[in-house]
Amino acid sequence: MEEKVTISRALEILQTYPILSHTEIIPIHVAHNRILAEDIFSLVDNPPFDNSSIDGWAVLSSNDPKKRIETNPIFAGDLPPPLLQENQAIRIMTGAPVPPNADALVMVEDGIHGPAHSNFIRKKGENIEKGEIALSKNSILTPAALALIASIGHASVSVFSKPKISIIPTGNELVSPGEKLEPGQIYESNSISLAALVSRAGGAPTISQPIDDDIDSTRKKLDECAESSDLILSSGGVSMGDHDFIRKLLIEEGEPLFWKVGMKPGGPPIFGLWKGTPILGLPGNPVSSHIVFLTLVVPWISHPDLFYRKIKVNLQTTLKGSPNKTTFRRIKIHSGDEITATSQTHQGSGNIVSMVANDAISVLPPNTNGEINDIIDALWLID
Numbered sequence: 185m186e187e188k189v190t191i192s193r194a195l196e197i198l199q200t201y202p203i204l205s206h207t208e209i210i211p212i213h214v215a216h217n218r219i220l221a222e223d224i225f226s227l228v229d230n231p232p233f234d235n236s237s238i239d240g241w242a243v244l245s246s247n248d249p250k251k252r253i254e255t256n257p258i259f260a261g262d263l264p265p266p267l268l269q270e271n272q273a274i275r276i277m278t279g280a281p282v283p284p285n286a287d288a289l290v291m292v293e294d295g296i297h298g299p300a301h302s303n304f305i306r307k308k309g310e311n312i313e314k315g316e317i318a319l320s321k322n323s324i325l326t327p328a329a330l331a332l333i334a335s336i337g338h339a340s341v342s343v344f345s346k347p348k349i350s351i352i353p354t355g356n357e358l359v360s361p362g363e364k365l366e367p368g369q370i371y372e373s374n375s376i377s378l379a380a381l382v383s384r385a386g387g388a389p390t391i392s393q394p395i396d397d398d399i400d401s402t403r404k405k406l407d408e409c410a411e412s413s414d415l416i417l418s419s420g421g422v423s424m425g426d427h428d429f430i431r432k433l434l435i436e437e438g439e440p441l442f443w444k445v446g447m448k449p450g451g452p453p454i455f456g457l458w459k460g461t462p463i464l465g466l467p468g469n470p471v472s473s474h475i476v477f478l479t480l481v482v483p484w485i486s487h488p489d490l491f492y493r494k495i496k497v498n499l500q501t502t503l504k505g506s507p508n509k510t511t512f513r514r515i516k517i518h519s520g521d522e523i524t525a526t527s528q529t530h531q532g533s534g535n536i537v538s539m540v541a542n543d544a545i546s547v548l549p550p551n552t553n554g555e556i557n558d559i560i561d562a563l564w565l566i567d
């Protein structure tokens with residue numbers, strides 16, 4: 185097992201256990217936000233034929249505008265019209281095929297004798313040509329990407345299957361929301377955020393009831409989840425505490441691969457295999473588990489575009505960094521002419537309010553602080 189690895193080393197290790205390995209073919213109308221498992225090539229020229237982008241007349245630009253004579257109209261969906269004769273101006277609607285020799289269009293607003301424009305003809309294949317690559321493997325199927333796929337003739341696409349991901353919250357102190365809180369207890373929230381994050385990542389989450397800090401129930405739960413899932417994400421129990429049984433079990437009875445990552449918050453994640461199934465033990469503090477998911481799980485099993493944009497911000501707050509660790513502070517973006525950022529809340533890793541009141545995460549390299557007017561890297565979170 186490697187201890188105290190850098191974020192990039194942790195990612196290297198994680199990526200040797202690919203979670204997105206199965207693919208499936210699904211209709212495009214249910215493919216929103218899925219991840220493409222193949223390059224997509226155009227089946228047609230788009231547009232498939234020269235057509236009009238306006239309502240007006242198709243003409244020969246060499247003709248005298250004053251002598252134009254209107255001929256029978258042509259509509260979208262009609263067969264391509266015959267060649268234009270001298271002085272003919274064929275009435276044409278948006279999307280209709282232009283006569284093969286027409287080289288200009290006159291807008292209906294300008295009248296039949298108005299100026300002729302060559303740029304209103306949408307040329308065959310000007311958007312994308314038959315056989316050209318339209319989208320590459322691993323692209324996210326956004327609404328626009330799906331429209332592109334439809335417009336080049338595909339009814340279905342090959343996407344990565346949703347990995348089955350078990351989420352196990354651990355801790356004697358945890359009570360599900362809705363129940364009565366007794367002294368010493370807190371409401372369990374990590375499984376809720378992790379399930380939402382997993383869904384956005386393109387996975388299929390299954391949330392377990394919180395398990396007690398007890399070695400036998402932890403082992404039993406890990407056995408169960410290893411059987412039924414492609415990946416286990418646990419929360420809590422990975423640190424140095426006497427009751428941190430995820431860490432203890434993985435090290436003593438599983439196949440641990442790394443423990444502790446050079447990041448703050450979120451230092452103590454542990455990764456390994458339990459009965460052959462990858463398990464990433466996330467820290468219990470709500471901000472820590474969230475940030476470990478964003479930094480380690482997202483690039484591993486999903487696509488950063490679904491979660492954040494990497495940007496530079498002009499800092500209007502000082503931010504404390506940490507020795508030997510990348511520091512992820514919660515900051516708020518102000519987007520005027522220049523993108524600036526401040527910090528709105530205290531930065532404790534137990535303070536989930538800080539994830540809601542702010543909308544970005546600073547990325548302070550190890551051994552650096554952020555000073556006012558520094559330009560620093562940040563991840564601007566997508567709502």
Ligand code: AMP
Pocket residue numbers: 353354355357358370371372373374375419420421422423425467468469470534
């Ligand atoms: P641990 O990593 O188990 O030592 O937990 C660190 C802190 O996170 C403790 O204060 C826990 O009470 C808290 N915590 C652990 N799991 C959860 C959870 N599922 N939801 C909310 N807070 C949690």
Ligand code: MG
Pocket residue numbers: 354355356397420421468
């Ligand atoms: Mg605990």
